[in-house]
């Protein structure tokens with residue numbers, strides 16, 4: 001197993017009297033695909049927000065590729081190689097798919113300063129080439145000239161995740177990549193996303209409520225409950241853990257009949 005790309009030590013986040021995250025110690029090897037599960041409010045997004053610098057931890061440390069990134073500004077963390085998607089797609093609705101991807105590629109290639117972003121032309125040869133490659137990789141080239149506002153939800157998600165890949169990150173954090181996608185479409189969407197990430201050798205953490213998707217795509221599962229990790233291991237073992245079944249996923253039968261998909 002390779003050395004950790006991400007190491008989180010005793011991480012915690014308090015909002016007033018609420019511990020949104022506490023006692024989180026996790027080490028992730030490069031190129032691992034990690035699923036993150038937990039009920040609503042369990043602290044999954046808070047965990048991601050601290051890694052990406054969108055929230056400052058109250059306690060603990062975060063190391064990326066051996067460097068301490070605890071509470072660095074989010075822009076600097078992105079420039080170092082950590083990218084993310086949000087629960088709600090962050091795209092420009094009034095631009096076309098291609099224009100969105102060019103913008104992401106241009107920002108991804110910009111010198112890592114604010115003024116660099118402002119000065120970077122959106123249509124440099126390099127960013128156009130990268131945008132084209134990413135459209136192909138995420139299988140959305142047929143939508144190239146569609147306005148982002150008019151896209152079906154699945155294509156919008158692929159665009160959003162493709163944009164997060166601009167700038168060649170080495171760690172990608174996906175916050176509910178299949179939210180709002182029908183059960184029938186989820187598997188295909190994840191197939192496209194995961195093969196794209198695999199081809200780029202990217203380490204990925206993805207938050208997911210559907211246990212079938214977790215079993216299908218995660219190599220390892222972190223189970224969150226009440227701000228902390230209550231189980232961490234291979235999917236089959238973690239999902240069979242009695243505490244995980246009681247507190248998060250419910251018995252297998254429930255998800256099989258479709259009542260436990262979003263706990």
Ligand SMILES: Nc1ncnc2c1ncn2[C@@H]1O[C@H](COP(=O)(O)OP(=O)(O)OP(=O)(O)O)[C@@H](O)[C@H]1O
Nearest residue numbers: 015018019020038039040041042043044045046047
């Ligand atoms: N900025 C904030 N200020 C105050 N409380 C917050 C803030 N952000 C999150 N919380 C609280 O922290 C807890 C964890 O929230 P978080 O968004 O991390 O949960 P989650 O596991 O991502 O849930 P979901 O599955 O609904 O997305 C919740 O109780 C939430 O209300």
Ligand SMILES: [Mg+2]
Nearest residue numbers: 044045046087
């Ligand atoms: Mg969340």
